[in-house]
Amino acid sequence: MSAQRMIGLLSDLHNQHVKLLDVALKKTEALKQNDMKTLDQLLHQETKCIQMIDSIENERIREVEMLLNQKQIVTDENPSLAQLLRFYESDAQEKLYEIQEQMRYTIQKLQEQNELNDELIRQSLQFVNASLSLMEPTQPTTNYGRPGQQQQANGYQKRSSIFDSKA
Template sequence: MSAPKLIDVLDTMNRLHEMLYTLAEKKTDIIKQNDMNGLDQLLKEEQKYVAAINTMEKERQQLAVELTGKADATLTDCQEVVTEQEKLKLQAMKEQLAAKVTKLKEQNELNQQLIYQSLQFVNMSMSLMRPQPEHATYSHPTQGQTGQPKRSMFDSQA
């Protein structure tokens, strides 16, 4: 029976999600420190964990299909065809995994907000450095002005 294998796969997925959560916490600190090189390195490491989780998810799906005979079997479907002890283990693993995914999702949302705020700050700084023209439409240089006509910083007649 593939129930013990399924429990092992879920355990591995739990550990991978925990490591990914640890990286997400590190990412928060790196974003706060504005360390772009560190962020690049962390993203590469994060991609490795995501690839491993995807591999384990495919294996979990395959084991669930073998266990239940259904093409799109879920963990709940698997719990219906295993022994009571395995059912309890699967339920515990399912709850742990759901909790870790929720925790990871919240941390990633925080990181996304921090990045968005950093981007807003950069855009504001850029706007201050190069202000927009006062008039968006063309008007004759002598119209609407009182006093002397506008002079350029550079004297083109010299």
């Protein structure tokens, strides 16, 4: 695999992560505004970005496997970029390392933003649950009545009729 191919793939991966971060920032605003229509659209965009990332990552893995096969290196796992840098010239190594650092920073920001969005969703669900529990009818807690008198499921006393006689 040429250095330019690896640089291109990593740049594409980084660009998709930047798009994903942008979507996450927009999701935060949509959550704050309680804009479900926008949130639905953003989730659709997020899914597309994730699919693109998977596709690019699969292509990167194929390219790395081809490089390792050319060099007749056998490995059980997907090698890290640091392990692959030795196969490239110094200027390509610098460019790859630079992209790796940019990607590391972007992914860290993305994780932080997703944690914030998760917390906003959790708080929203707590608010909804609290609102719903306030709307539920409460059962009377009074204990009025004669001892031994039965109460119905709705909390009111069960009355016996004078016409409850057997024929």
